[in-house]
Amino acid sequence: MSTEKQTDTPMVEVRNVHKRFGDLEVLKGINLTVNRGKIISIIGPSGSGKSTLLRSVNHLEVIDEGAILLDGVQVNRPDMKGLAFERHINNIRQNMGMVFQHFNLFPHLSTIDNVTLAPRKLKGMDKKTARDLGMEQLERVGLAEKADVFPNWLSGGQKQRVAIARALAMKPKVMLFDEATSALDPELVEEVNRVMRSLADEHMTMLIVTHEMGFARDVSDWALFMDGGVVVEECTPDKLFSNPDQERTRNFLQKHLGNNH
Amino acid sequence: MEFDFTPVVTYFPTLLKGVGVGTLVAIVVAFMSIVGGLIVAVISIYTNKVVSWPLRFFIWLFMTTPLLLQLYFLYFGLGEWILIPAIVVGILGLGFHYMAYNADIFIATIKSVSNGQYEASRSLGFGHWNTILYIIVPQAFIRSIPQLGNNMILMVKDTSVLSAIGVAELVYASQYAISVSFRPFEFFIVIAIMYYVINILMELGQAWLERQTAYRR
Numbered sequence: 247m248s249t250e251k252q253t254d255t256p257m258v259e260v261r262n263v264h265k266r267f268g269d270l271e272v273l274k275g276i277n278l279t280v281n282r283g284k285i286i287s288i289i290g291p292s293g294s295g296k297s298t299l300l301r302s303v304n305h306l307e308v309i310d311e312g313a314i315l316l317d318g319v320q321v322n323r324p325d326m327k328g329l330a331f332e333r334h335i336n337n338i339r340q341n342m343g344m345v346f347q348h349f350n351l352f353p354h355l356s357t358i359d360n361v362t363l364a365p366r367k368l369k370g371m372d373k374k375t376a377r378d379l380g381m382e383q384l385e386r387v388g389l390a391e392k393a394d395v396f397p398n399w400l401s402g403g404q405k406q407r408v409a410i411a412r413a414l415a416m417k418p419k420v421m422l423f424d425e426a427t428s429a430l431d432p433e434l435v436e437e438v439n440r441v442m443r444s445l446a447d448e449h450m451t452m453l454i455v456t457h458e459m460g461f462a463r464d465v466s467d468w469a470l471f472m473d474g475g476v477v478v479e480e481c482t483p484d485k486l487f488s489n490p491d492q493e494r495t496r497n498f499l500q501k502h503l504g505n506n507h
Numbered sequence: 508m509e510f511d512f513t514p515v516v517t518y519f520p521t522l523l524k525g526v527g528v529g530t531l532v533a534i535v536v537a538f539m540s541i542v543g544g545l546i547v548a549v550i551s552i553y554t555n556k557v558v559s560w561p562l563r564f565f566i567w568l569f570m571t572t573p574l575l576l577q578l579y580f581l582y583f584g585l586g587e588w589i590l591i592p593a594i595v596v597g598i599l600g601l602g603f604h605y606m607a608y609n610a611d612i613f614i615a616t617i618k619s620v621s622n623g624q625y626e627a628s629r630s631l632g633f634g635h636w637n638t639i640l641y642i643i644v645p646q647a648f649i650r651s652i653p654q655l656g657n658n659m660i661l662m663v664k665d666t667s668v669l670s671a672i673g674v675a676e677l678v679y680a681s682q683y684a685i686s687v688s689f690r691p692f693e694f695f696i697v698i699a700i701m702y703y704v705i706n707i708l709m710e711l712g713q714a715w716l717e718r719q720t721a722y723r724r
Contacts, residue, residue, distance in 0.1 A: 333634075339632040340631070342630070344630035344631075346627060350624055352627070352642055352646075354646050355723075367633070398724070
């Protein structure tokens with residue numbers, strides 16, 4: 247973050263993170279800080295490592311070097327093994343909401359049960375309290391009337407909004423969005439973006455991997471361009487999208503924004 | 508040839524008793540083979556080779572040898588050591604046999620649940636085994652219903668094999684009546700109809716269950 251914006255404490259810290267798949271190094275020493283209440287967007291071509299980075303924050307990818315911290319607590323713990331690590335990571339993940347490209351709603355559960363399963367089973371919340379909480383979250387994404395419908399009866403946009411509500415129900419400290427609108431038909435993108443904007447208005451801390459350049463520019467406090475496993479450039483979104491310093495950033499943006507200018 | 512169904516009417520209570528025994532066996536075997544099959548599948552997928560290979564060997568063994576032979580092994584083999592009632596041997600034999608077939612189905616359906624489901628659950632904070640319990644297995648079970656239904660219909664028909672070790676199910680119950688009445692065809696026709704009716708009911712039940720769960724798949 248730029249210095250004038252470091253008014254708060256770091257919520258997510260990524261320190262010199264390396265990740266390899268066999269011989270291929272997909273993250274080559276990434277550093278990144280997301281301060282409390284801030285929104286950071288990561289853009290870049292496919293294969294740049296941006297999704298791997300986001301998944302590493304949630305420990306869905308196990309990093310080979312470096313450290314990732316959530317609210318001062320280290321997420322990856324190479325020193326911990328077996329059940330001890332399992333307990334540690336389960337606790338950490340309860341504080342992180344993750345939204346996937348393909349929604350991954352649980353098809354065997356109704357919408358409300360998708361939202362309340364984790365609070366009930368992981369926080370021991372009783373059914374009534376959990377339902378109230380779940381309805382509150384569904385209202386937040388504008389889908390309270392779909393509470394007892396099953397995911398297969400929802401549109402893609404509705405599914406993603408339920409997935410956001412499901413993550414919010416755990417009262418996470420940070421929300422991670424992994425190309426949340428990439429699998430959606432164009433006309434359904436806006437309803438998901440609207441929900442994400444409302445979270446921004448509530449000062450939710452967010453780390454967003456996206457192909458939606460316009461959205462990233464509007465909503466972010468800080469933006470990163472990644473390519474080939476490194477952060478090529480990071481600055482305010484206005485600068486990144488209008489006047490980037492790096493040639494690679496310009497080339498990428500030209501390809502993606504070419505028609506809009 | 509003239510049909511005479513009078514002996515069937517006379518011995519109808521015996522046949523009904525046979526249906527009762529067969530039904531009891533089928534219900535216990537269904538429960539045992541489905542629950543056991545699920546446990547075998549989960550263990551063989553999610554644990555190490557030391558545990559899973561013997562289980563896979565068990566599945567392979569029961570799927571590649573005839574049911575009748577398995578029953579003889581259990582009945583006469585175990586009979587060398589302890590005296591177990593034929594009905595218990597029958598339930599165990601049929602139970603293990605269909606446990607292997609059901610495990611085979613569950614292994615396929617568990618593997619068919621996408622990794623995204625696993626990741627979504629883990630990202631919420633569920634542990635590995637809780638994810639299997641709350642997310643993977645319920646979805647796999649719903650996907651298994653059509654094939655499980657087919658297996659259970661086969662199983663009901665296979666209860667007749669238990670007559671070979673003296674379990675007093677429907678076929679066995681008819682044997683005495685046939686031997687004194689000399690009317691095998693009449694009995695066989697009525698028995699066939701009884702199996703037919705039971706299996707039609709089961710197919711209707713299976714279709715209903717599939718409809719009830721279709722939107723959850």
